[in-house]
Structures are given as structure tokens and as C-alpha cells.
Amino acid sequence: MLNQATLAANGFSNPVVARAGTSVRTPASRALGEPRGVLLSFAANSQIFAQGDPSGNVYQVLSGLVRVSRLLADGRRQISGFYLPGEMFGLEADETHQFSAEAVVPSKVVSFKLASLLSLSDGNHELARELWQIALRSLTRAQSHLMLLGRRNALERVAAFLLELCERQGGGNTVELPMSRLDIADYLGLTLETVSRMFGELKDMGAIALASARRVEVLDHKALKELIA
Amino acid sequence: MLNQATLAANGFSNPVVARAGTSVRTPASRALGEPRGVLLSFAANSQIFAQGDPSGNVYQVLSGLVRVSRLLADGRRQISGFYLPGEMFGLEADETHQFSAEAVVPSKVVSFKLASLLSLSDGNHELARELWQIALRSLTRAQSHLMLLGRRNALERVAAFLLELCERQGGGNTVELPMSRLDIADYLGLTLETVSRMFGELKDMGAIALASARRVEVLDHKALKELIA
DNA sequence: CGATAATTTGATTTTTCTCAAGACGCGTGG
């Protein structure tokens, strides 16, 4: 559960009441920036919320990278999403979280109480519209993830993953991978070995080059796109 | 595209302006029943909307069964969901549908213009809350589907599918399968042969019996649940 | 610089798909 005690136990700075949105320029933050949020800092691999924690907050990443995942009884893990600066996560229907969220690398996050946002949105069309967009974006993302897992082979999954990340990082030719091969594997429903082999295959095809294991140069954007056509 | 012409071409009765919700008793319909919706009837396998159609409506199933799916370029199909009477579908973020919807069996559906519902919800807290719930339920559903596809083997997927359907049909021991093995396969990211084999395996385990190919008796609910624990 | 974790690569096994054939069920027309 996310509270002062767990934060202190993990050696984090205490949460600070802050106006969110001043340092972020996403469409979401413009509307959400008005209400007060709580600024939180997390070390790499530390927990933001756990399965079973009471839900009711939505979060915006300020810096770093967040992964949202669910653990099965036997230890298998499914990552439902990675969240980059500016992106929102944590919205769930249930009263308790069905997923957990962790910082992949040291990260800063603003937390908003959903109930407050919803009641504020009564007299604030812009905020209401923004909340609706957050929900719809979450839905869209879950659904494109579905399309990836259902009927795609390993090479297509990795290609789609790279393209998606490339897009979300601004569309340049260099893609940073702050997450491990295991994280990628658990997002794509593959093993880390298979992910590694598919990176190798894309390299052999001339579609990408690996500047390092965590930095990909997209050499042939079109080839990647054709894989997921 | 859904319009009078296509409806006529398919030999359906013309849409009729109707008050929805009078014949349906789901929580959703109570709030949504107030605005006017359009009642539509569809023959088995006929299209409700297509990929690329303008989106902007949300639908509630009155009778029958609807499947929402997406076709890949090479013909592979991913079904993103099945919708039973009382359930809502069709909510998408984009201006055009990324998915298509078809009636699996002869079905009746009420269509609501989302923009109308959203503007009505300005002065109607109950409707606003209900729309929010619809979005959250769609999200929840996409996410539990994700959990199924990412890290589950074939037997677990089929078991989870049966349990989910059982639940949604009221929780009795008899589960009706209005959809084909191919439909189930395309929902679970498997082939129809594998689905058939997994039904056989569940039968051999004594977890289910097949009254017919389209009617399953759940003999050992607990065994199924343990598979997806 | 050394220890440890992450990644790559290889060999083998398991799972699922593919291709093929047969059985079953259901509706239609004789």
C-alpha cells in the first residue's frame, strides 16, 4: 500500500504537495494541472502501488518510466503497459488495484485523487472532457496491446513494440529502451531469450542496429511497418 | 458503413426510434434508457459497423450476441470481445472505428449517439456516472482479456473463457456457446483445432461435459478455477 | 578491477499450428 510509511521504508523523500503540470506540457496536464496533486519520487524498481491496494488515484509520469503489471500465482508476470513522461496510468474500475505499478528507473510521478477530479469536473467542462480522454486513451492502449498479443508472432510483436516506443518517444530514429529484455518479454508475452533473438533477427534484416542493448537505431522504418501491416 | 441503405440491402427492418431500456434491466440501461436510442435488428453474421466507419455511437445488446473484431491485412482476425444482452459495446477513442462489429446470431441492438449522451450528462450526474462506468467496464474487460492472451497456455485460455461466459450468463452450470470454435479461437489467439482439443482435454479431466458442441456443462467449477488461479 | 546482473547464443524439448481426413449435426427438399 502506498503511504508515508512505505515511502519512508524505501528511503524516498516525502511526498510534497505541488501544483502539477507546471513542468509538463502534455494535453492531459493542462487540464489536470489545475487541481492539486501529490508529487512522488521513486527509486528504480520500487513500487508505486500494489495489487490489492485501494485504487482511486490516477497518476501522471513526470520523469522516468513506469511499468504496470499483474502477477499470476505461479510467478508469471504480464506487463500491461509502460508509461513515459506525460502519460497517465493507474485508472482502474475496481475499488482495489488489480495491477501493480513500479518505477523501472528512478521516476517522478504526480498523483491525483480521482474522486476529487470527478467532482471538480462537475462545473468544469474542460476537466470533464480531459478525464473522458484519459479513460478513452487507456482503453485504446489496452486494445492495441490486445491486437499485439492475440495473433502476432514473435517478430511482429517486437517490431510493433519498437515502432510504438519510437512513436511515443517523438518519432526519431533512436529508440531508448529503459526496460530490460525481461520487461519487454513480459509485455509481449514472450520469453526474454525470444525477444533477444528477434532483436537479432531485425538486425540481420537490416531494419535496426543496436547501438547498445538499451539503444536501438531504426534503420528501416518501412521494413518494421511492413511487419505489422 | 451503417445506414439505411446497408440495412435495406441486408433485408432488415428499418430502424425505429424507440425508448430503450423498457425491455432491458441492466444497470446501464436505467441511466441510458432516458435518452432516445435507435433500435436495430441484425441477421446472423451481418455487420453492425465496420473498420473505418465513423465512430460516435455506443450500443447496447438487447438480444442475441455481438462480436467485435479487427482484421489484419493477411486475414488473421482478433476478436476483442463478445457482448451478451444488457452489455454495451462500440466505445472507441478514434473518430473512425478501429474494429468492426457483427451479430453472431440474429440480434437486436439499441444505438445511442455518444455526443448526445455526453452533452445530456452535463446536467445529469447519474448519466455522467453511468457513462464513466461504461468506459471503465470496457477498460476492465480489455485488461482481463490481455491477461488471458499474454501469459496463458491454451488450456488456461479455454478454461478462463468458459468461466467468464458462465459468469456472464448468470453463473449456472450450463454454458451456451452461440459462437463457433473459430470465433472462440480468434478471441483466445488460438486455432480452432487447438480450442477443440482443449475442450476435449477439459472433458477428459472431468471438468466439463459437452451436451453438444455448443452447450457445455460445467461439472467441476473448482477445477476450472484452479487452472486460472 | 572484480563481482554481479543482463544479454546473447546454442541445443533440445514442448507447445501449438498446419494440413488432412473423417464424423457429426442440421436444415432443406424430395
Next chain:
DNA sequence: CCACGCGTCTTGAGAAAAATCAAATTATCG
């Protein structure tokens, strides 16, 4: 009412994809 035809489902055998097990290599962090 029954026989036929067609679509659906089941079952089998072999092929392909990905997982698993194992080892070597490369990065990373004190």
C-alpha cells in the same frame, strides 16, 4: 419423414514456432 449436402467439429500426424535449459559473453556498479 428420411436422405442428402454442407458447414462445423473432432481427431490425427507432421511441421513450425517458441519455450526451456545451459553456457558464454558483455555491461554495470561498487
